[in-house]
Amino acid sequence: MLHLFNTLTGTRELFEPLDPPTVGMYVCGVTVYDYCHVGHARSALVFEVLRRYLEYSGYTVRFVKNFTDVDDKIIARAREQGVSCEAITNRFIEAYYEDMERLGVRRATEEPKATEHIGDIIRLTETLINKGLAYVVDGDVYFSVAHYPAYGRLSKRRLEDLQAGARVEVDERKRHPMDFALWKRSRTDEPSWASPWGPGRPGWHIECSAMSLKHLGETFDIHGGGMDLIFPHHENEIAQSCGATGKEFARFWVHNGFVQVNHEKMSKSLGNFFTIREIFAQSEWPEPVTGEVLRYFLLSTHYRAPVDFSDRALKEAKNALNSFYDLFERLKEPSTIAAHDHGDLNGVIERAQTSFVRAMDDDLNTPMAIAALHGLRGEVNKLLANALSSQGRMQARQAFRTMGKVLGLFQLEAWQFGASCAGSSVHDAGHQHEGLAPGSARLSDDEIERLVKERGEARQRKDFKKADEIRRTLSALGIIVEDKPDGTSRWKR
RNA sequence: GGCGCCGUACCCAAGUGGUAAGGGAGCAGUCUGCAAAACUGCGAUGCGGCGGUUCGAACCCGCCCGGCGCCUCCA
Structure with a gap:
């Protein structure tokens, strides 16, 4: 109600x-x-x-x-x-x-x-x-x-x-x-x-x-x-x-x-306004990401309260979204767990949905609704650590999609968001990133994949010096490499 | 002068009578070749200040302090 x-x-x-x-x-x-x-x-x-x-x-x-x-x-x-x-x-x-x-x-x-x-x-x-x-x-x-x-x-x-x-x-x-x-x-x-x-x-x-x-x-x-x-x-x-x-x-x-x-109304007369296109033009993130970051930022305050705009606030919104998309990427990774083994996934999703609806019913309390989504994120992460079937992973992702849709969040694919990408040393690394290149990264996906693969090989022969060197190189270009338990790696911009 | 809003931890931010959600940052731990991510733990005896009402107040009332908006075009 x-x-x-x-x-x-x-x-x-x-x-x-x-x-x-x-x-x-x-x-x-x-x-x-x-x-x-x-x-x-x-x-x-x-x-x-x-x-x-x-x-x-x-x-x-x-x-x-x-x-x-x-x-x-x-x-x-x-x-x-x-x-x-x-x-x-x-x-x-x-x-x-x-x-x-x-x-x-x-x-x-x-x-x-x-x-x-x-x-x-x-x-x-x-x-x-x-x-x-x-x-x-x-x-x-x-x-x-x-x-x-x-x-x-x-x-x-x-x-x-x-x-x-x-x-x-x-x-x-x-x-x-x-x-x-x-x-x-x-x-x-x-x-x-x-x-x-x-x-x-x-x-x-x-x-x-x-x-x-x-x-x-x-x-x-x-x-x-x-x-x-x-x-x-x-x-x-x-x-x-x-x-x-x-x-x-x-x-x-x-x-x-x-x-x-700076705690003053954004207005033409004060000259302290930022146009939407300016923000997109100056953003270091791909366009769909910037759009979602702005939405997250604006919805993380209740609609009737004032909200202070700043680069820092935008960055915080981006960090928060990263934690969701990182999870979504992990949810996409294949599972060897039996299809029926969901743990308490259904209960976890149901509880999150109840909190979400309760928040939105309460005068569109989007900050609280977002908190419910963070709660679900934590629970799903825990289930994932204890292993979650492929079916369960899809179900979890779908729950985020459904609730996120109300806020216009979580509709992107993880690779579009720039969250962790499957490296070439792993399975199906076929994502195409053309046209989404953020301003900061100068390497093409192919070059990154090649370096990640090279690093994987170095790790296999225990040449950690070489491996760390490659990671530092990529890191300097804003690319983060994460190693998975199975010895393969994923990366993200 | 009139009408109204806001003030919660280092930052952002819920909570509007029942004993302080959540996120970010930080610190410690688990995991890791090292990391990252994830997970676990730590963090306001107090919610701008002072009074009052109440068994009980961040929440209600009064006064005060600080910031802002509208009364003129404004999302």
């Missing part, structure tokens, strides 16, 4: 979908005017994991994630570069997909764009005007917060408090300083669409109301986004949606915490 922290109520609540087994979930995506940074990655990842876990729990998820492709910053960026807004948005949507793919973030079931819903937005705005919740001034349309009594429900703010703190210059044409634009009159060189109020474009908040309404209906299960969206964006969405339909809007509001650098 999944429990989720609901920002609306400020408490952890039992999650039950409105219309099981379907779950309707809307998450605010990105404004496509620049590359994504780690903060965007975290948000995308958190809600993807929620989606994966809901699916793991047997639900069918309708997952809607939007692109904001009309916005002041997009216009500014286009002007700056002397290109059209479409050129900007197309470019960064494509970049978004590239980044997400490298992180292993699956696409949502629907990914609507604001510009494809102008008609819906206009109709919704008209409804709000007709209901007396919005008014027109010189081709602009504003939402009237004073006419929506529940304003502030999500962010727990009172209009009076907001008024006192408002530091922005007040637009004299607005009836209340907190009134916000549903529709903005366009200047001549800005993108615009015909509307009952003249040519213009939608305000920021209205698109999410219109798109969620269209794709998920008036009331749906989960609405997510970064904590910084609670106010004003989500507050305004609620006002618009509930104002227009008179119905409940999203039932659960889920917000992720920030990625920080």
